[in-house]
Amino acid sequence: xxxxxxxxxxxxxxxxxxxxxxxxxxxxxxxxxxxxxxxxxxxxxxxxxxxxxxxxxxxxxxxxxxxxxxxxxxxxxxxxxxxxxxxxxxxxxxxxxxxxxxxxxxxxxxxxxxxxxxxxxxxxxxxxxxxxxxxxxxxxxxxxxxxxxxxxxxxxxxxxxxxxxxxxxxxxxxxxxxxxxxxxxxxxxxxxxxxxxxxxxxxxxxxxxxxxxxxxxxxxxxxxxxxxxxxxxxxxxxxxxxxxxxxxxxxxxxxxxxxxxxxxxxxxxxxxxxxxxxxxxxxxxxxxxxxxxxxxxxxxxxxxxxxxxxxxxxxxxxxxxxxxxxxxxxxxxxxxxxxxxxxxxxxxxxxxxxxxxxxxxxxxxxxxxxxxxxxxxxxxxxxxxxxxxxxxxxxxxxxxxx
Numbered sequence: 001x002x003x004x005x006x007x008x009x010x011x012x013x014x015x016x017x018x019x020x021x022x023x024x025x026x027x028x029x030x031x032x033x034x035x036x037x038x039x040x041x042x043x044x045x046x047x048x049x050x051x052x053x054x055x056x057x058x059x060x061x062x063x064x065x066x067x068x069x070x071x072x073x074x075x076x077x078x079x080x081x082x083x084x085x086x087x088x089x090x091x092x093x094x095x096x097x098x099x100x101x102x103x104x105x106x107x108x109x110x111x112x113x114x115x116x117x118x119x120x121x122x123x124x125x126x127x128x129x130x131x132x133x134x135x136x137x138x139x140x141x142x143x144x145x146x147x148x149x150x151x152x153x154x155x156x157x158x159x160x161x162x163x164x165x166x167x168x169x170x171x172x173x174x175x176x177x178x179x180x181x182x183x184x185x186x187x188x189x190x191x192x193x194x195x196x197x198x199x200x201x202x203x204x205x206x207x208x209x210x211x212x213x214x215x216x217x218x219x220x221x222x223x224x225x226x227x228x229x230x231x232x233x234x235x236x237x238x239x240x241x242x243x244x245x246x247x248x249x250x251x252x253x254x255x256x257x258x259x260x261x262x263x264x265x266x267x268x269x270x271x272x273x274x275x276x277x278x279x280x281x282x283x284x285x286x287x288x289x290x291x292x293x294x295x296x297x298x299x300x301x302x303x304x305x306x307x308x309x310x311x312x313x314x315x316x317x318x319x320x321x322x323x324x325x326x327x328x329x330x331x332x333x334x335x336x337x338x339x340x341x342x343x344x345x346x347x348x349x350x351x352x353x354x355x356x357x358x359x360x361x362x363x364x365x366x367x368x369x370x371x372x373x374x375x376x377x378x379x380x381x382x383x384x385x386x387x388x389x390x391x392x393x394x395x396x397x398x399x400x401x402x
Contacts, residue, residue, distance in 0.1 A: 043163060043164065046091060048091075064176075068179065069179070075216045075219070076216075080184070080215070082188060083187065083190045087163075088183055101129045101154075103138055104307045107146075107148070108269075111256060112306075113125040115196075122197075125198045132151075150301070150303035150307050175227075177230045177234070181209040184208055185206065188205040188333075192204065194340050203318050206318075214234075241287075273300040321353075
């Protein structure tokens with residue numbers, strides 16, 4: 001089992017409370033029981049952070065990170081507008097292994113992740129497992145259907161705020177920066193989650209996790225502290241890798257959407273994959289952190305590319321939306337929550353909004369934009385929703401499982 005370094009902030013996990021409806025929807029009872037038992041194991045063996053701080057097995061540095069958790073949560077709630085939940089008030093210290101394995105799949109000649117439908121969550125582009133052997137069994141079934149697969153592991157998981165997700169031991173053994181990014185990422189999902197739109201949900205959480213961490217460390221430690229510098233470097237690398245990945249995806253789409261035969265598409269994609277490794281080798285000189293070096297180690301296929309694309313392919317789009325909301329995460333979340341009421345593809349709605357913003361110029365207000373949109377019957381909502389949506393949290397660090 002080999003761990004890659006590309007960070008994929010967390011995945012959402014099946015809720016125990018919807019087990020019965022999952023059975024009715026056709027999801028395997030064995031999978032449901034696996035999820036329920038694994039979740040109950042973590043919850044029942046978690047202890048309040050106050051008690052965890054007295055555990056003699058923890059180093060002083062790990063205890064300092066546990067103490068940091070409450071500060072991160074408070075900052076996210078007060079400064080970033082993230083929803084308050086009961087998650088991360090307990091700690092699971094029984095194992096330092098990442099708690100979740102996740103499995104994704106895609107056709108070999110098309111960039112399209114296989115999805116599984118769950119109540120509340122909608123379509124999900126992966127399955128989560130507490131047991132790697134159970135995940136490998138499912139992977140073999142998907143491979144037997146001729147699909148590309150990717151089996152990875154994540155450092156954290158989310159239950160949409162329905163349960164008190166614990167801080168796991170592997171998180172406090174990582175850096176303080178990684179801890180902050182993970183928690184803020186999770187809190188973003190709990191604040192705004194659009195059913196069935198994985199690229200939007202994960203892309204937004206990546207932006208808030210990274211930008212929010214930078215703001216948190218600037219406030220707590222100052223602009224020149226190593227944690228703050230690390231956060232800034234992570235943002236720098238995210239922009240670079242996002243551009244690289246978007247170009248690769250576009251190149252693959254051109255091949256897959258061409259009239260070539262299946263065999264020709266497979267042959268050409270292997271050339272593209274090989275060339276991308278060479279391009280990445282040159283790109284490495286611009287990177288300031290090891291976060292994306294796992295790309296060199298990855299066995300490339302469509303499932304892997306689409307999996308990391310969920311998190312990283314649209315970063316620049318989210319960054320532009322943030323900039324057009326005064327670089328305020330709180331304002332951006334408020335705007336996106338309103339935009340989600342349009343019930344359309346969020347990425348396309350965001351692109352359309354940005355195009356209109358650029359056409360209007362910097363002097364026109366959002367009210368003016370709405371007036372113009374009204375004439376076309378596509379007005380953006382300007383008022384806050386009367387009630388908060390029931391949403392969820394997420395997981396950190398994508399690893400290749402061999």
